[in-house]
Amino acid sequence: MDLTHFDETGRARMVDVSAKEETDREAVARGKIIMKQETLERIRMGQIAKGDVLAVAQVAGIMGAKQTSQLIPMCHPLAITGAKLSFDFEEPDGISIEARVKVSGKTGVEMEALTAVSIAALTIYDMCKAIDKTMTIQEIYLAEKRGGKSGHFIRG
Amino acid sequence: MDLTHFDETGRARMVDVSAKEETDREAVARGKIIMKQETLERIRMGQIAKGDVLAVAQVAGIMGAKQTSQLIPMCHPLAITGAKLSFDFEEPDGISIEARVKVSGKTGVEMEALTAVSIAALTIYDMCKAIDKTMTIQEIYLAEKRGGKSGHFIRG
Amino acid sequence: MDLTHFDETGRARMVDVSAKEETDREAVARGKIIMKQETLERIRMGQIAKGDVLAVAQVAGIMGAKQTSQLIPMCHPLAITGAKLSFDFEEPDGISIEARVKVSGKTGVEMEALTAVSIAALTIYDMCKAIDKTMTIQEIYLAEKRGGKSGHFIRG
Amino acid sequence: MDLTHFDETGRARMVDVSAKEETDREAVARGKIIMKQETLERIRMGQIAKGDVLAVAQVAGIMGAKQTSQLIPMCHPLAITGAKLSFDFEEPDGISIEARVKVSGKTGVEMEALTAVSIAALTIYDMCKAIDKTMTIQEIYLAEKRGGKSGHFIRG
Amino acid sequence: MDLTHFDETGRARMVDVSAKEETDREAVARGKIIMKQETLERIRMGQIAKGDVLAVAQVAGIMGAKQTSQLIPMCHPLAITGAKLSFDFEEPDGISIEARVKVSGKTGVEMEALTAVSIAALTIYDMCKAIDKTMTIQEIYLAEKRGGKSGHFIRG
Amino acid sequence: MDLTHFDETGRARMVDVSAKEETDREAVARGKIIMKQETLERIRMGQIAKGDVLAVAQVAGIMGAKQTSQLIPMCHPLAITGAKLSFDFEEPDGISIEARVKVSGKTGVEMEALTAVSIAALTIYDMCKAIDKTMTIQEIYLAEKRGGKSGHFIRG
Numbered sequence: 005m006d007l008t009h010f011d012e013t014g015r016a017r018m019v020d021v022s023a024k025e026e027t028d029r030e031a032v033a034r035g036k037i038i039m040k041q042e043t044l045e046r047i048r049m050g051q052i053a054k055g056d057v058l059a060v061a062q063v064a065g066i067m068g069a070k071q072t073s074q075l076i077p078m079c080h081p082l083a084i085t086g087a088k089l090s091f092d093f094e095e096p097d098g099i100s101i102e103a104r105v106k107v108s109g110k111t112g113v114e115m116e117a118l119t120a121v122s123i124a125a126l127t128i129y130d131m132c133k134a135i136d137k138t139m140t141i142q143e144i145y146l147a148e149k150r151g152g153k154s155g156h157f158i159r160g
Numbered sequence: 161m162d163l164t165h166f167d168e169t170g171r172a173r174m175v176d177v178s179a180k181e182e183t184d185r186e187a188v189a190r191g192k193i194i195m196k197q198e199t200l201e202r203i204r205m206g207q208i209a210k211g212d213v214l215a216v217a218q219v220a221g222i223m224g225a226k227q228t229s230q231l232i233p234m235c236h237p238l239a240i241t242g243a244k245l246s247f248d249f250e251e252p253d254g255i256s257i258e259a260r261v262k263v264s265g266k267t268g269v270e271m272e273a274l275t276a277v278s279i280a281a282l283t284i285y286d287m288c289k290a291i292d293k294t295m296t297i298q299e300i301y302l303a304e305k306r307g308g309k310s311g312h313f314i315r316g
Numbered sequence: 317m318d319l320t321h322f323d324e325t326g327r328a329r330m331v332d333v334s335a336k337e338e339t340d341r342e343a344v345a346r347g348k349i350i351m352k353q354e355t356l357e358r359i360r361m362g363q364i365a366k367g368d369v370l371a372v373a374q375v376a377g378i379m380g381a382k383q384t385s386q387l388i389p390m391c392h393p394l395a396i397t398g399a400k401l402s403f404d405f406e407e408p409d410g411i412s413i414e415a416r417v418k419v420s421g422k423t424g425v426e427m428e429a430l431t432a433v434s435i436a437a438l439t440i441y442d443m444c445k446a447i448d449k450t451m452t453i454q455e456i457y458l459a460e461k462r463g464g465k466s467g468h469f470i471r472g
Numbered sequence: 473m474d475l476t477h478f479d480e481t482g483r484a485r486m487v488d489v490s491a492k493e494e495t496d497r498e499a500v501a502r503g504k505i506i507m508k509q510e511t512l513e514r515i516r517m518g519q520i521a522k523g524d525v526l527a528v529a530q531v532a533g534i535m536g537a538k539q540t541s542q543l544i545p546m547c548h549p550l551a552i553t554g555a556k557l558s559f560d561f562e563e564p565d566g567i568s569i570e571a572r573v574k575v576s577g578k579t580g581v582e583m584e585a586l587t588a589v590s591i592a593a594l595t596i597y598d599m600c601k602a603i604d605k606t607m608t609i610q611e612i613y614l615a616e617k618r619g620g621k622s623g624h625f626i627r628g
Numbered sequence: 629m630d631l632t633h634f635d636e637t638g639r640a641r642m643v644d645v646s647a648k649e650e651t652d653r654e655a656v657a658r659g660k661i662i663m664k665q666e667t668l669e670r671i672r673m674g675q676i677a678k679g680d681v682l683a684v685a686q687v688a689g690i691m692g693a694k695q696t697s698q699l700i701p702m703c704h705p706l707a708i709t710g711a712k713l714s715f716d717f718e719e720p721d722g723i724s725i726e727a728r729v730k731v732s733g734k735t736g737v738e739m740e741a742l743t744a745v746s747i748a749a750l751t752i753y754d755m756c757k758a759i760d761k762t763m764t765i766q767e768i769y770l771a772e773k774r775g776g777k778s779g780h781f782i783r784g
Numbered sequence: 785m786d787l788t789h790f791d792e793t794g795r796a797r798m799v800d801v802s803a804k805e806e807t808d809r810e811a812v813a814r815g816k817i818i819m820k821q822e823t824l825e826r827i828r829m830g831q832i833a834k835g836d837v838l839a840v841a842q843v844a845g846i847m848g849a850k851q852t853s854q855l856i857p858m859c860h861p862l863a864i865t866g867a868k869l870s871f872d873f874e875e876p877d878g879i880s881i882e883a884r885v886k887v888s889g890k891t892g893v894e895m896e897a898l899t900a901v902s903i904a905a906l907t908i909y910d911m912c913k914a915i916d917k918t919m920t921i922q923e924i925y926l927a928e929k930r931g932g933k934s935g936h937f938i939r940g
C-alpha cells in the first residue's frame with residue numbers, strides 16, 4: 005500500500021490527476037471546540053445581542069477553504085463551486101462545526117472542507133482567548149465524500 | 161466579561177495593541193492525529209526509508225505559522241522570530257504534534273502556534289488520505305505561553 | 317427578494333454554482349480618481365518622461381483581479397482568461413480607469429473587474445500621496461456584463 | 473515636486489524609510505456605496521434578522537487592511553496594531569464606511585485604511601449584486617492622519 | 629514580431645486566451661545551483677543522516693508552482709494537475725533541479741515549472757547560506773513543453 | 785559546521801533570532817537573463833516606444849521581495865523598509881538585474897534581494913516567451929550584505 009504523494013525515489017510530489025475525470029464532487033467535514041460553560045454562554049449571547057463570534061468564524065472558514073492549496077503542500081488548486089459552514093451548540097460546553105464544499109473537478113475537496121472547519125475553530129479560539137485559554141479543538145474528521153472514482157464515502 | 165474583539169456596537173475589530181509593551185513572547189501548542197495502525201506504520205517506515213510524510217508536514221506547519229494573520233480575521237500580523245515543530249509517535253495509532261513559536265512583539269503568538277499544529281495535522285491527513293480516510297485530528301490546545309502582561313500560562 | 321449569499325439560518329455562504337453552465341463571460345468596470353491639477357500634470361509628465369505612475373497601477377490592477385477571491389469573502393475562485401486596464405485623463409483633474417476581465421466559468425467576473433479598478437485607483441493614490449493627500453476615488457461601478465443566464469447587462 | 477516612488481532613472485521603487493523614526497501612527501479613511509432604496513432596506517433588515525451583509529464586509533475590510541502591502545506595489549509591509557471599521561446608513565440609499573488603522577512604525581497606514589474601506593465596499597457590492605447591479609462606490613478618501621514627520625492632517 | 633503582453637497603446641495586459649482550446653499541457657524546466665564542495669557534501673550527508681535540505685526545497689518548489697500567477701504579473705491563474713521536482717548531485721560542486729508541471733488548460737505551464745525551479749534553488753540557498761554565501765543559481769531554462777497550438781518544444 | 789536550519793533531530797525549523805540585535809541591514813543581489821539579440825532589441829524598443837517589459841518586471845521584483853517569507857519555508861517575515869531594482873542592457877544579448885533591499889530587523893534580507901532578482905527575471909521570461917523560448921536565467925548571487933553580527937560581506 006503506497007502513499008501516492010511520493011515518487012519512486014521517495015520525494016514528495018503533487019499527484020498527477022491529469023487523466024482523471026472531471027466530475028461533481030462534494031465533501032463534508034466536522035469538528036468541534038470545547039470550552040468553559042461561561043465562554044459558550046458568552047458566544048451564544050453574541051448571537052442575539054452584540055458581538056457575533058460565529059459570524060466571524062463563518063467568514064474565516066469559507067476564506068480558509070479557498071486558501072487550502074496555499075496551505076497544504078501537495079494539495080491541488082481547485083476552483084470550488086460552493087462552500088458553507090454551520091455551527092451547533094452542544095450543551096453545556098461545546099460548539100460543533102460542519103463544512104460542506106463542492107467542486108467540479110478532477111480531484112476531491114476533502115482538504116478544503118477539513119481546512120474550513122480547522123480555520124473556523126481557530127477563529128473561535130482567537131476571538132475568545134482573552135476570556136478562556138483552555139479551549140480545545142476536537143474530533144476534526146471527514147464525514148462524507150461524493151463523486152470521483154472512489155465513490156460515496158460515509159464515515160461509519 | 162467582555163470579548164475584546166468587538167467594539168461597543170458589537171462589530172468585530174482587530175484589538176488595538178498600540179499601547180502594549182514590546183516584549184519577548186513564546187507560545188507552545190499541541191495536538192494529535194489518530195489513524196489506523198497500518199497508516200502509522202507506513203508513516204514510520206517513511207522516516208527510515210522513502211517518503212517522509214512528517215518532513216512535509218513540518219514545512220507546512222512552519223509556513224502555516226507565517227500565514228496566521230491572513231487566515232484568522234482579527235489576528236495581528238507579527239514578524240515571528242522563530243518556529244519549530246516536533247512529532248512523536250504515540251503507540252499504537254497516534255502522532256502528537258508540538259509547535260513552539262517566538263516573537264518580540266506587542267501581542268502573543270498563541271494563534272501562530274495553534275495554526276502551525278493545525279496545518280501540520282491537515283498535511284498528514286492529506287498525504288495519507290489515499291490509504292486512510294478515517295483519520296481524526298484531536299486535542300489541539302495551547303500548552304504554554306510566556307511574555308506579555310498576562311504572564312506565564314501553563315495548561316494544567 | 318433574497319440575498320443568495322445567506323443560507324436559511326442567515327449564515328453567509330459561498331453560493332453553490334455547481335449546476336450552472338460553464339460559459340464565456342466578460343465584465344467591464346469603471347471608476348475614476350480626482351486630484352489636484354498639478355498632480356494630474358505630474359502623472360501625465362511621467363508618461364512621456366520618467367516615472368510612469370499608470371504603468372505601476374496597471375500591473376497592480378491586473379494582479380488585484382487575480383487576488384479577488386482571496387479578498388472578497390463569498391467570491392468564487394476563477395481562472396480568469398484575460399484582463400486589461402486602460403486609463404484616460406479627464407481634464408483638468410481626473411483619471412478614469414476601465415477594467416475588462418474575461419473567464420470561461422460557471423459564474424461571472426464582475427468582482428474581478430471592480431477589484432482591478434479599485435486596486436489601480438488605490439495604487440495611483442499611493443504613488444502620489446506624498447504630493448497630494450486630497451485625492452478622492454469616485455464612481456466605481458459595473459459598466460457591462462456578458463454571458464451566463466442573466467444575459468447582457470449594460471448600465472444605462 | 474517629485475514623486476518619491478521613482479528613482480533618478482524613472483523606475484518605480486519602494487521608498488527607503490530606514491532612517492525614519494518609528495512612531496505611533498493612525499489613519500482614518502472614508503467612503504460610501506450608493507444603491508437602490510430597496511437594497512438598503514434589505515441590508516438593514518439583515519442587521520436585525522437573518523443575513524448580515526455588514527458583518528461580512530467588516531471582516532473583509534479588516535483582512536483587506538492586512539493584505540495592503542501585497543496589493544499595492546510600492547507599499548511597505550507594516551505590522552498594524554489595530555483596525556476597525558464602522559458603517560452608517562445614509563438615508564435613503566447609501567451606506568458610509570469608515571476605517572481606522574493604527575501602527576507603530578516608520579511609515580503611515582493611509583493605504584491600509586483606504587484599502588479596508590475599498591474592500592468593505594466591494595464586499596457589500598458582491599453580496600448584494602444578485603438584487604442590484606447598479607450600486608456605485610463613491611468618495612473614498614483619506615480623512616485624517618496622525619504621527620510621523622508630516623504631522624496631523626485633517627481633510628477640510 | 630510583437631510582444632503579446634501589451635495592448636495597442638503599449639499597456640501591459642493579461643493576454644486573452646478565452647478562445648484557446650483546453651488541452652493537456654506539460655512543461656519541464658531545469659536549473660542548477662553551484663556551491664563550495666563542502667556545502668555540497670553537507671547537503672548530501674543530510675540525505676542519509678539528519679537535516680535534509682532537498683526535502684524542504686522540494687516542498688517549496690511545489691508550493692511555489694502554485695503561487696506562480698500571484699508572482700508573475702501577466703501570468704494566467706491555472707489549476708495545475710500535477711507537479712514534481714527532482715534533484716541531482718553534479719560532482720563536485722553543483723545540484724541540478726528539474727521541475728515537471730502539468731495542467732489541462734487554455735495556456736501552458738512554462739512559468740509554473742520555471743518558478744518551481746527558481747524557488748527550490750532559492751530555498752537551497754536560504755538553508756545553506758550560514759555556511760556558504762557564495763552559492764550561485766545558474767542556467768534556469770525551459771527544457772520542454774507539450775500541448776497547445778505551438779506543439780512540442782524541446783530545447784536543443 | 786552545522787546547518788542552523790535543522791534541530792538536533794534533523795527536522796527543519798525557522799532559526800530562533802529572538803536574541804539577535806535589531807540593526808539596519810541591507811542586501812544586494814544580482815542576476816541576468818540571456819536571450820536572442822532580437823529579443824533584447826525588442827525589449828529596448830519598448831523602453832522608448834510602447835510596451836515596457838522592464839517596467840512590469842520592476843513591479844514584479846519589488847512585490848516578490850515582499851512575498852519572500854511566504855515562498856521560502858524557513859525565511860523570517862520581515863517588514864522591509866526599502867527595495868529597488870535596476871536593469872542594464874549587456875550587449876548584445878543579456879539584461880543584468882540588481883536588487884537592493886533594506887530592513888531594520890533581527891535578521892538579514894539576502895533572501896528578499898535574491899527573490900526580487902529571480903521574480904524580475906521570470907517576469908521578463910514570461911513577457912517575451914511568445915517570441916523567444918530559449919532565454920536562460922543566469923548567475924543569481926548575493927553581491928553584498930551589510931549589518932548584523934557577521935558584518936560587511938562583498939562577493940570577491
